[in-house]
Amino acid sequence: MNKQIALHPDEDIFDLGEEHLAGPSTSEELARALRALWSTFYRNRLLIAAIVAGAMLAGLGLTMLMTPKYKAVSSIQIDQQSANVLGDSSQQSLQQADAWQDTDRFLQTQVDVLQSRALALAVAQDLNLGANDDFVRRMGAKPADKPQGALSLADTKQEQILTILANGLKVDLPRNSRVVAIAFTSPDPRLAARVANTFAADFMMFNMKRKFGSSVYARNFLEGQLSDTRTKLEASERALLDYARGANLLDVSGGIASGTDSTTGSSTPRSLTTSNLVELNDAYAQAQASRVQAQQHWQQAQASSPLQLQEVLTNPAIMQLTQLKAQAQAAYQQDLQRHKPDYPQMQQAAAHIAELDRQINAMADSIRSSIKEQYLTASKQEQALAGQVNGLKSSTQNEQSRSVEYNILKRTVDTNRTMYDSLLQRYSEVSAQAGVAANNISQVDVAEAPAKPVSPRPLINLALATLLGLVAASGFVLLRDKFDDSIRTPEDVPAKLGLTFLNSTPLLEESITPQEALDDPRSALSEAYAALRASIELGHKGGAPRTLSVTSTRQSEGKSTTAYAIARNFAKIGKSVVLIDGDLRKPSLHRLANAHNNKGFSNLLAGIAGFEETLQPTDIPTLSLVSAGPLPPNPAELLSGPRLGNLVADLAKRFDVVVIDAPPVLGLADTILIGSATEATLFVVEANGSHHGHAKAAVRRLASSGITMIGALLSKYDARKIGYGYGYGYNYTYSYSYGDKQDNQNHRKWPW
Missing domain, CATH: 3.40.50.300 (P-loop containing nucleotide triphosphate hydrolases)
Known part of the structure; x- marks a missing residue:
């Protein structure tokens, strides 16, 4: 007998053809899985119906037992930037340019502030919710009767109130909108409206307080900086003055800068030595120019005849003598036609002409000598001024080495003075702006006591109960089918x-x-x-x-x-x-x-x-x-x-x-x-x-x-x-x- 067992159709004992040996296709597997799933639900249809019916009855019962809750909604508008009361348009435009790049983060931050514990605590204090347990009872909760953990009983009650406020509050920020809805849900419609409006009012006040607090902080900070900067300025000025006195640096410019120091690159006042050197140097330059001019004039006078000098030709006395000489020569020529040169009158006329020549030559020589004298005088003046300038140069160089430290101290004074002036101007602006900035948050709608509750909603609860029943029934049936062999x-x-x-x-x-x-x-x-x-x-x-x-x-x-x-x-x-x-x-x-x-x-x-x-x-x-x-x-x-x-x-x-x-x-x-x-x-x-x-x-x-x-x-x-x-x-x-x-x-x- 053949004792071989064949548990699968693909073993040798079976020969059903290739179509039987081939595995099922994906569509067949899907159809088989769907049939199996439908079969599971169909077999347990009564059980599923019973579970769904039970869930619906449970949902209906819970709906009837639920306490009605009312939701009051207050809305506010949050602008990213408040109105500029002082009218600084340039600063406002810069703030707006930066603000538009961070709008979403700014609005989300405001929503987080609305949901913060600090704001909830302010609302609880404004409404005096911690005075008794009435608020907790009206919200459908049981008041705390004993402390929790390390908290006292009062702190425990306060935490309970804050938790109830946080659970009842809902802040909704629609997309592409700056209007924020502040909703509060409570079994008491009037209480819901009061809490919603208080949240809105306290948030606006909270925002103003934060702005005012920021201004006060800025002003106090600037006051401290001004005091420190003023102290530094006074100390730097005293250090500059003491150094100038110790280095014998006297300012004779009256506070007016005379120029730029070639070493330090900064404008410094003119000292006494420097002033003298500048004046002597100017005089020396003028003397040198005069000497060069006189020297050139003398060299020209030496190279030419005295009678050809411009000064001689233009001299009135010489011109008059020359004219007299010409007249005498003319008369001599006329007389020479009648008399001989040895004629006494002719000799006398010739002697007169010779005298005139002698006088003209003497005067020409005198003018030439005066040109030479001018040159010699200019040369002596140049030499004298050169000696004085050279004497002051060494003093000025020593003074310049001392002025480097002076300039360093002077720059420190200038820096401190500039900083002090800037801080003083900013302090004046902050003081002027403090308390006058407009609030960027405004109320749009005031919450009113709702007439209809928002929960429970019977139809939705019944639909949810039905859905949960279907899910539970499906899960139970599938789990049961998994373990049902x-x-x-x-x-x-x-x-x-x-x-x-x-x-x-x-x-x-x-x-x-x-x-x-x-x-x-x-x-x-x-x-x-x-x-x-x-x-x-x-x-x-x-x-x-x-x-x-x-x-x-x-x-x-x-x-x-x-x-x-x-x-x-x-x-x-x-x-x-x-x-x-x-x-x-x-x-x-x-x-x-x-x-x-x-x-x-x-x-x-x-x-x-x-x-x-x-x-x-x-x-x-x-x-x-x-x-x-x-x-x-x-x-x-x-x-x-x-x-x-x-x-x-x-x-x-x-x-x-x-x-x-x-x-x-x-x-x-x-x-x-x-x-x-x-x-x-x-x-x-x-x-x-x-x-x-x-x-x-x-x-x-x-x-x-x-x-x-x-x-x-x-x-x-x-x-x-x-x-x-x-x-x-x-x-x-x-x-x-x-x-x-x-x-x-x-x-x-x-x-x-």
Whole structure:
């Protein structure tokens, strides 16, 4: 006998074709998952409805028990920048340019301030909420009666009030808007309006206080800086004055800068030495220029005749003498025509002309001598001034080395004075602006006592309760289904048992017996077993096995009906079949076949009867029945030994097919012994009746014993009960209902 077990359809014992060996496609897996999900919900529809109804009743009850709450809304407008009262447009434009770049952060900061603990504390103080426990009770809370942690009882009550305010407050800042809604929810509508308006008013006051506080802080800070800077300025001025006195640096410029120091690059006042040097240097330059001019004039006078000098030619006296000389010469020439040169009168005239020449020459020489004298005088003056300048140069150089430190101290004084002037100007501006800046927050709407509560909302609560009920029911059903190991659908057979699914049989109505359904060839049960017979033939190498045992996990799963139906179907196609009732503990085949149970399988095993005595004919000529016979005291002992195998082998020689109805697997050794004597074993599983834990244990037990499993049959399967409808699985009446319009109209489709 072949003891190999085949738990999967892809092992060698099965040859169903490549289309059966190929894995399911993604669409098929999705459809299968959807069917399984729908089946889970459909099977538990009453439970789901009960949970949803309970959730709805609970939601309705909670809604009726909830205290009505009212919400009052006050709105304020928050501008990023307040009006500039002093009219500093340049500063305001700069602030606006910076502000637009940070609008969202600014508005969110204001919202955070609205929700701050400091503002809530200010509201509680303004409304005097801590005076008694009235506010806490009106908000529906229980007043604190004992301190918590390290807090005192008063601090604990204050924290409770602040917590209630924070929980009831809601600040809403719409997108692309500067209007902020301040809402407060309370069981008392008037209290809600008061708290909302107080939050708005205190926030505006809080903002003004912060601005005023900033101005006061700035003014105090500037006062301190002014005092320090003034002290530094006075100290630097004293240090400058002391150094100037110690270095004998006298300022004769009257505070007016005389120029820029080439060494330090700063403007310094002119000292006495420097003033003298400048004046002498100017005089020396003038003397030097005069000397050069006189020298050039003298050199020109030396190079020419005295009478040709410009000074001589333009001299009035010389011009007059020259004129007299010309007149005397003219008269001499006239007289020379009448007299001889030695004439006394002529000699006298000649002497007069000579005298005039002498005078002219003398005066010309005198003018030339005066030019020389001017040159010599200018040269002496230049030399004298040069000596004085050279004498003051050394003094000025010494003074310049001392002026470097003076300039350093002077710059310190200038820096301190500039800083002091800037701080003084800023202090004046801050003092002028303090208390006059406009508030950038203004109230838009004042909260009024609402007329209608905002909660509870019955319809929304009922919808939420329904939704939660659906979620809870779905979760419970899915969790229950996950831990529920019942085998319900054909997909569960290979998934949970690892066996090949051969076919399923429908669940019969209570008024129809299996015998009646099998006698009707048009019944769904007959069609199912006919398909099972075909699956057995196709699923086993070499055709149908010659010997086949049928078993199940427990009783009443339909194994006896299955064994009887398989034998009938093989007999109907012309095969000689013997059906043996191997359940020696609770036999039932003799009732299905309307036969007796006087002698049977137990007699054959005991060797007290032969085949002719135990074989019983049936309504099908090629089908014979061997009933269980008298129940033995120990069936396992009777089945043990080689006699069972020899008996089955002898029957296989006489018949084409031997079908044995074996007892259930769990708790019994009978099935193991019978399965070992047959070529293959068919496992019957009842839909919604067999738990895969028990069924898998049975299959594992058969596998460990080396029994060949041909596959599994899902019995008593009703697709409608699990939500798959009539269209799921095999339509056993298809060949007979073809063309039946009424049946086609009533044919149910997939639920989705």
